[in-house]
Amino acid sequence: MSKTVPDETPLPIRGFAAAALVAAAAAAAVWLAQASLSDYVVTLLAVLFLNAALAVSLNFTNGFTGLFSLGHPAFMTIGAYVAAILTFPERRKGTMLPGLPEFLATTELSLLPAILIAGAVAAVVALIVGFPVLRLRGHYLAVATLGLIVIIQSLATNWDTITRGGSGLSGIPRLTGIWWAFGFMLVVIAAAWRIKFSSLGRAMMATRENELAAECVGIDTVRVRMLAFVLGAFFAAVAGALLVHLISVVTPRTYSVLLAFNLVVMVVIGGSGSIIGAVIAASAITVLSEALRPVEESVGLYGMSQVIVALALILVLYLRPQGLFGSGEPMIVRRLFGGDRFGQTP
Amino acid sequence: MTEAIIEAHGLSRIFGGLVAVDGYGLRLAGGELVGLIGPNGAGKTTAFNLLTGVLKPSAGRILIRGQDLTGARPHVLARAGVARTFQNIRLFSDLSALENVMCGGHMRHGSSLIKTLAQLPAFWRSEKLIARRAAEIIDRTGLSALAYRRAGDLSYGDQRRVEIARALATEPAALLLDEPAAGLNPSETQKLVELIRRINEDMGVSVLVVEHDMRLVMGLCRRVQVLNRGKLVAEGTPAEVQADPAVIEAYLGTRRKALANA
Structure with a gap:
């Protein structure tokens, strides 16, 4: 047997047990928070969890596979509208959306099937859009996905019968609570973690590091890129759907280019490809921009938080271009969850 | 005769007006160790890129274990058993x-x-x-x-x-090495030669080596192909190839040869 890998590869059970324990502890903290803190803080926490989930899901493309995509808000918009139309109370659809096709006008789904369908629709869109768009590299891909945001926005503005145009849908049932947001974040983190530390994840990173070499060791890079893009789109759509069921309104401008920028900043500051980094950066930026809001209002400098986020990005790019954790994960976390067997310095 | 791992017929590649490779052919059988040499710009790397699907041939056919994979993408050829390294x-x-x-x-x-x-x-x-x-x-x-x-x-x-x-x-069934000794010092080169031999003999992988280092190729390979200006000019054992006037011309030019004979 080889000298390089120990005969006793650590059992996956250990990683699962650690993950379950940490998740349980976090759940206890969430329970405590929602029992003791104000509604405002609880909602803020839910938004924070969703932002963390979004940043982690952007890592599939921008982190692991090295595709600089800005398309997240497009898929979130798709997910938001699809889910909102599906969960909207049947009796109010007649007044709000009189032009709705028969089968949509008579359905009223609960949240879980609605967000799953929303995710699936966005995944199909990503699949179709991916064929031309993923042929592009670097800035070209960024610009193309930026265009996708604009296309989806104008579609949402002009497809009146389904979307109610520019005024958007209001009074969406407030079905998302902190537990939905928390649970979804855990699902996204677990999925990202499992993929990152698997053969498929290595294939993604190989595609990022050197596409030609990846092809030549038998990795179908077109397929891998598509997979990352579709996965990211699915999770983005579900997050977009959950968020509008928290703020109970969606317009074509709910998820804009600015959000794409903020999400990219979270990924870059956390370290492209780092899951824990994305969670930390997303949490920090969410809390920071919320904490600065009263300051903005008192001083009368609206948009200051956005300026600070942009400055933070410039600082990080200047002082630590690889972000908080580079493309890796902090060692203690890797040890705990079993992602440490093949990486650098065990 | 053992089964051919790679069979290429009449491979050509044209870049604009430049014919980089013209009618290149190869039959790499199981367990063989073949060298591909030629002066700078002879088209060795282009030939390699054609054989591994990195470039699509303008003309010609590639068969991997009898299966026609002309124009297939690199990962398809890799799956069929062709692995490679890169010069850079x-x-x-x-x-x-x-x-x-x-x-x-x-x-x-x-x-x-x-x-x-x-x-x-x-x-x-x-x-x-x-x-x-x-x-x-x-x-x-x-x-x-x-x-x-x-x-x-x-x-x-x-x-x-x-x-x-x-x-x-x-x-892989066949391993294609593109200038594996480039930039190595003599002791590293020695280790590399031993490694290539082990891969070929112990693991039974057919090897095609593109190399600049003549001594390495002549010592390692039993069969050598010589490429000059995109065309195969000679093929045979190292001794045969070294004695071939076309090879000497390719490396030294004709005038020098005339001088040497004088």
């Missing part, structure tokens, strides 16, 4: 040496998305298999001490060996 090393720099080699195992043993996300037992079995096989190859290529080092931080010679190890992890 192309590693997955941010991954460890071991992870680089494990990437080579993905094609044969990697789990699908569903199996990975569902964490089925089949996923863990395949992960273990990939790790074990990669570790074996790492040991065989003498990289054990460097397994967990970031590939981009390794020395040039070690990077070359990681690249060969990664190619071996794809379980």
